Amino acid sequence: MNSLAVALVVLALTQGAPPPPAATVQPAQPPKLVYAGSSTAFVCADSLFAAVAVLMNSGQMKSAGHRVEFFAANGLEYAGGDTRPSIPELDPGAWHAVRCSMAPTKVDSPLVLGAVSKQDGAIPTYVVQPLHHLETDPGAEAQRVPAAPGGRVRGKRAYVETLNLRVSVETTVAGVPLLLLACRTKSGWRRAGAVAPLASVLSAESGQEPWWEVMKLDEMSVSAAADAAVLTLSGSVGLRWKATATIALRVGRSAADITLRLSPLKSVTCRAVRLAPFCAGDRSFGAAVAESLIPASDARGGVGAVRWGEITTGVAVDPASASMQWSPSFVPVVPGLDYVPITFEWAPTSAASALAAGVRLEFKARLFAMPGTVTVQEAMRHAPATVPSAEPPAAQPTILLPDPDGSTTSSGR
8 A cells, every 4th residue: 555545544534434414304394274163063143153273283293383374254254362373382193272253244144264274384274164054043942842743844944853852953044954953851852962964975077076065955844653753855965966864753762863865966976975963062061071982983883972961962873774885984073162073974985986867875874862871881772783773762751860960941952
């Protein structure tokens, strides 16, 4: 080795190896905006309501703090609170809800609310949500005791009832039917929650991206017999679907059996159908429940329920009630609202998603409210079974336990 090579070796040993490249630091991402809308299932007349935005950190590291901005897209005005609230850092899996007050500008105006979450260097996320708006407040539950199963249609409103259960229909400004569920307890009728909307479909025509559309109402009718009362709603879903829903209440039962029949008016691709998404506790006990029976997000059919005091209420679906090419799964719960969402979604196999005009689809769900319960597990009376009608007769209201708040007056509708 010549003297120059030795000198180079000595220089390398004395100065050391070159430093490693600096590690790339990934900036913390903001949490995902998963909901923006009303804190309740629907908005009444020109009354104030709470606008809510819910964010969740689904990542593997702590999320960055940032801001969310509400915006009144249509028919709304700000009434109080911070419209650009700050969001703290959130641990993985954590969520955070922020609120401000809004009010409709008109009693009969369509309402659209939005929110945007953005941070420098991150892709902003938007949610724009039409709100269910009623021209009049449904008010408190009527305390009449029916002598027999029955019901009545009054313009855009209707009800069907037995001694144990009552389902009322309210129609929004946009023509969307909503359901109010009530059960009869020792101290009178008590609301258990609301269904908003009754049904919705995710579909599209050729060359389109699918989007959600809700069932709108054309007409209603009631039929009654000695042992049951049935409310029938006919309407459409967008411009592509004909829809009919029946709500059957039977004597001695604590459940309403809901059947939805859909038929496309043209060739479509259908990705999902939702029937009777239940807002448990809406305008009643809220989200303050004692027990929950919430299926896993990938549960096939089954029961979702909550218990408040002595009342257990929820939704049950049976996979066998629809075509074998369609299966239901539970939609993950959004936290931070003034009710507990319980929703099942039906989805087809890839082969069944393309539908020709005139094809008939049928889906069934059971909406229940059971007073006199001591555990939410009693909701499993409504679980799918190989033998139909597994539910035992409901107890008579005269022997039920006191209401959860111990009062002698009813609350809700």
